[in-house]
Amino acid sequence: AAGVIQSPRHLIKEKRETATLKCYPIPRHDTVYWYQQGPGQDPQFLISFYEKMQSDKGSIPDRFSAQQFSDYHSELNMSSLELGDSALYFCASTQDRENANTGELFFGEGSRLTVL
Amino acid sequence: LAKTTQPISMDSYEGQEVNITCSHNNIATNDYITWYQQFPSQGPRFIIQGYKTKVTNEVASLFIPADRKSSTLSLPRVSLSDTAVYYCLGYGSGNTGKLIFGQGTTLQVKP
Structure with a gap:
């Protein structure tokens, strides 16, 4: 079965640079969530989109922005990178109508960002 | 969303049944309890979700007492591959679907 695809899987950047992470949800999933997980930390919710509109916002820094496109894929843009941005970034998707009953989000394998 | 509390870590041996209990004293009437498993760098x-009583699937069982202030995830006959972090989360359909992860339980299964 198709899963959530994230790219790139690994990314190394310098401080103050910019990075873009991409997420391709499971086909027919209309909702995308972004999470950040620092070393030894629990996943932290950043932002979510439903039908290409932002649906919820968590602890996402102002330096970060995201959007969901017409094909439902999503991109997380991170600017002025800081050392503390080094983390695993997970994208998850779900079909909103099903999620309302099951609470089941499907997570990708993550993108590991290292800021030097 | 319900605030949940679970043990930081647990040890077990292969073949044993493991029970991880989660406290959620302020769970809302409409909230479900959902459990997730996370392997390193994945x-x-x-895993499983329930509202009340007992739910069982091919992976685990979930027990939720009548007062719903706690829940217990039961993993039958664990193997080394069950070593992971287990998260208990409160989930309600009115929260835009996001999950808020608290501190999970690191289960270490030993041979």
Whole structure:
């Protein structure tokens, strides 16, 4: 079965640079969530989109922005990178109508960002 | 969303049954309890979800007493591959679907 695809899987950047992470949800999933997980930390919710509109916002820094496109894929843009941005970034998707009953989000394998 | 509390870590041996209890004293009437499993450097994976009493699937069982202030995830006959972090989360349909992860339980299965 198709899963959530994230790219790139690994990314190394310098401080103050910019990075873009991409997420391709499971086909027919209309909702995308972004999470950040620092070393030894629990996943932290950043932002979510439903039908290409932002649906919820968590602890996402102002330096970060995201959007969901017409094909439902999503991109997380991170600017002025800081050392503390080094983390695993997970994208998850779900079909909103099903999620309302099951609470089941499907997570990708993550993108590991290292800021030097 | 319900605030949940679970043990930081647990040890077990292969073949044993493991029970991880989660406290959620302020769970809302409409909230479900959902459990996720996460292996190192992988995304969390849904295990099971329930509202009340007992739910069982091919992976685990979930016991939720009548007062719903706690829940217990039961993993039958664990193997080394069950070593992971387990998260208990409160989930309600009115929260835009996001999951808020608290501190999970690191289960270490030993041979």
